[in-house]
Structures are given as structure tokens and as C-alpha cells.
Amino acid sequence: MENNNVSLTGLSEGRIIPKKEKICFGFGILANVIITGIVGLYLTDYYINKIQIRYELFIIAQVIFLFWNALNDIFFAYIADRTKHRLGRRIPYIRYGAPLFAASFIFFWFPLPGSAPGDLNSGQTLKFIQLLIGLLFYDTMLTIVILSLVALPPEMSESTTERTSIGIYTLIFTLIGGITILVVPIIMSLGLEIFRISILILAAIATLAYLILSYGVKERFELHEKEFSEKYNILTEIKIAFKNKSFISFLIFNFCVVFTLNLSANFTPFYTTIFGLEEAWATVVLVSFYTGYV
Structure with missing residues (x-):
């Protein structure tokens, strides 16, 4: 049986992940x-x-969002690691969370009635409420779905070689998703109504991609059968983590990478405004940024 195949020795020992499962995992990366x-x-x-x-x-909405973003990752990870479900402890959150994640994505782009989009002197309260609710809703679902996604490879196989081999599929589907993103400025230049229709289409594609992953990838229950000790509550685990020098080093490195990428990504579209370019030219700027990122 393919599922019982075992690679060589040491860290390479473990289940060989079928190519079909790796492709299904790639669909989750595409949606992401x-x-x-x-x-x-x-x-x-x-x-x-x-x-x-x-x-x-x-700015106020973003600050509130940052505090929520810093807290919910910790609590959800604690809950997810202790989840007992017939599908596993990652797949259920991806399968059932995907439609809500897509809904949170859609919510941003369709103005609330009475919010007077495009008018700086009207509807500011409704604009703020929509942005704040959207950020909190979106980040909650992002944490639930994507944290489960990135934690999935260790649940698929013990073999570090097999987990690493998923990387090529991750790269391929990242590039495909990137191409989709790069055409958005062109779509936006055609008008906001067309842009919003494209948002609905992309949300549907992303949901379908997550569902493909959830039905095509299988967790190995034997890899997380060991019960967590009840004496380790969430505060104790946080203290233990921050005593780990390797964790602190990675935390600093990851903060710098995420901060730089997000700062660059968020303000790349503003180049068209600063230099007086048409919106379609943002694609050129994005291609340059995305090439450097890859």
C-alpha cells in the first residue's frame, strides 16, 4: 500500500505523501x-x-486590529492543538472555515448602505465600522484557516524529506496565485463594479480550492494521539516558549520579514498616485515587487 511506504532512515523515515495529496495541498496555498x-x-x-x-x-482601526491579531493566534493555536475530530485537528477548520474566510474577504469591498463611498465629508462612521468589523472578522478567519494550513504538513507525514517535497508544489501554486493578483490593477481600472464582480469570482475560486485541499489531504491521527498534559495551561506554555532562545531568534527574524513585506505590499499601489500613473501601471510595479519577493 502506498500509504505504508517508508523512506530511508533517520529524519527521512515516515509516510510517503502521494503526489495527489501534494497537489491538493497546493490548492490551499493558491487560495491563501x-x-x-x-x-x-x-x-x-x-x-x-x-x-x-x-x-x-x-489608523485607529488598524491599531485595534493589531492588538486582536497579536492575541488570537495564541488562543487559536492552543485550541486547535487540543481539537479531537473525526477529520483531524487541522482539516475541519479549513473545510468549515473556508466559506466564512471568503465571506470576510468579500465584506471589505462592498460599501455599507449610507456610507457614501468616495466622499471624504460623509459616512465616515459607517466606513470606520465596516473597516473595523472587516479587519476583525477577516483576521479571525485568517488565523483559523491559514494557521491550520501551515500546520498541516507535520500531520501528513513524520518524514522531513516528504514535508520538504511539498515546497515545490507550494512555489508553483504561489506563482499561479500571484499572477491572479497582478491583474487586479487592470481590472480595477475598468471600474469598481467590475472589480467587485471579480472579487466574488476570486472568493468562489478560493473557497473551492480550500475544499479541494480538505477532501484531498488526510491527517495521520497516530501523529497526535498523545494527550496534552492538563498542567500546561496557555499561560504556562507561553512562558515556556519565551524561555526558548531558538524561538526568540525566529520571532525576531520573522517579525522583520513580515514587517518589511507588509509595508512594501501595502504601499506599492500608492506609486501610481505619487507618480501620476494610470492604475493599470500598478501591475508593472507589482511585477517588480513580486519578482523580488519570489
């Missing part, structure tokens, strides 16, 4: 790139230049 890429690249520009929310309200 589509949703997070569009939000990361276009949300700031959209709310500042298209919806015209006041800067101070935008």
Missing part, C-alpha cells in the same frame, strides 16, 4: 495567496483613495 495577497496589496489604497475614509479613522 489569492485572498491574503489582494487584501495585503489593495485594502489600504482602496479605503484611502476609493472609499475615502479619513486617515485618523483608518
Whole structure:
């Protein structure tokens, strides 16, 4: 049986992941790139230049969002690791969370009635409420779905060789998702109504991709049968983590990488405004940025 095949020795020992499962995992990466890429690249520009929310309200919403973002990862990881479900402890959150994640993505781009999009002097309260609710809803679902996604490879096989081999599929589907993102400025230049229709289509594609992953990838229950000790509550585990020097080193490195990427991504669309270019030219800027990122 293919599922019982075992690679050589040492860290390479473990189940050989079928190619079909690796491709299904890649579909999850595709969905991830589509949703997070569009939000990361276009949300700031959209709310500042298209919806015209006041800067101070935008900043307040972002600050509240940052505090929520810092807290929910810890709590969800604690809950997910202790989940007992017939599908595993990662797949259920991806399968049932995907439609809600897509809904949170859609919520950003369709103005609330009475919010007067494009008018800097009207509807500011509704614009702020929509942005804040959208950020909290989106980040909650992002944590639930994507944290489960990135934690999935160790549940698929013990073999570090097999986990590493998933990387080529991750790269391929990341590039495919990136191509989708790069055409968004061209779509936006055709009008906001067409852009919003494209958002609905992309949300449906992302949901389908997550579902393909959830039905095509199998967790190995024997890899997480060991019960967690009840004496380790969430506060104890946080203390233990921050005593780990390797964890602290990675935390600093990851902060610098994420901060740089997000700062670059969020403000890339503004180059078209600063230099007086047409929106379609943002694709050229994005291709340059995306090439460097890859």
C-alpha cells in the first residue's frame, strides 16, 4: 500500500505523501495567496483613495486590529492543538472555515448602505465600522484557516524529506496565485463594479480550492494521539516558549520579514498616485515587487 511506504532512515523515515495529496495541498496555498495577497496589496489604497475614509479613522482601526491579531493566534493555536475530530485537528477548520474566510474577504469591498463611498465629508462612521468589523472578522478567519494550513504538513507525514517535497508544489501554486493578483490593477481600472464582480469570482475560486485541499489531504491521527498534559495551561506554555532562545531568534527574524513585506505590499499601489500613473501601471510595479519577493 502506498500509504505504508517508508523512506530511508533517520529524519527521512515516515509516510510517503502521494503526489495527489501534494497537489491538493497546493490548492490551499493558491487560495491563501489569492485572498491574503489582494487584501495585503489593495485594502489600504482602496479605503484611502476609493472609499475615502479619513486617515485618523483608518489608523485607529488598524491599531485595534493589531492588538486582536497579536492575541488570537495564541488562543487559536492552543485550541486547535487540543481539537479531537473525526477529520483531524487541522482539516475541519479549513473545510468549515473556508466559506466564512471568503465571506470576510468579500465584506471589505462592498460599501455599507449610507456610507457614501468616495466622499471624504460623509459616512465616515459607517466606513470606520465596516473597516473595523472587516479587519476583525477577516483576521479571525485568517488565523483559523491559514494557521491550520501551515500546520498541516507535520500531520501528513513524520518524514522531513516528504514535508520538504511539498515546497515545490507550494512555489508553483504561489506563482499561479500571484499572477491572479497582478491583474487586479487592470481590472480595477475598468471600474469598481467590475472589480467587485471579480472579487466574488476570486472568493468562489478560493473557497473551492480550500475544499479541494480538505477532501484531498488526510491527517495521520497516530501523529497526535498523545494527550496534552492538563498542567500546561496557555499561560504556562507561553512562558515556556519565551524561555526558548531558538524561538526568540525566529520571532525576531520573522517579525522583520513580515514587517518589511507588509509595508512594501501595502504601499506599492500608492506609486501610481505619487507618480501620476494610470492604475493599470500598478501591475508593472507589482511585477517588480513580486519578482523580488519570489
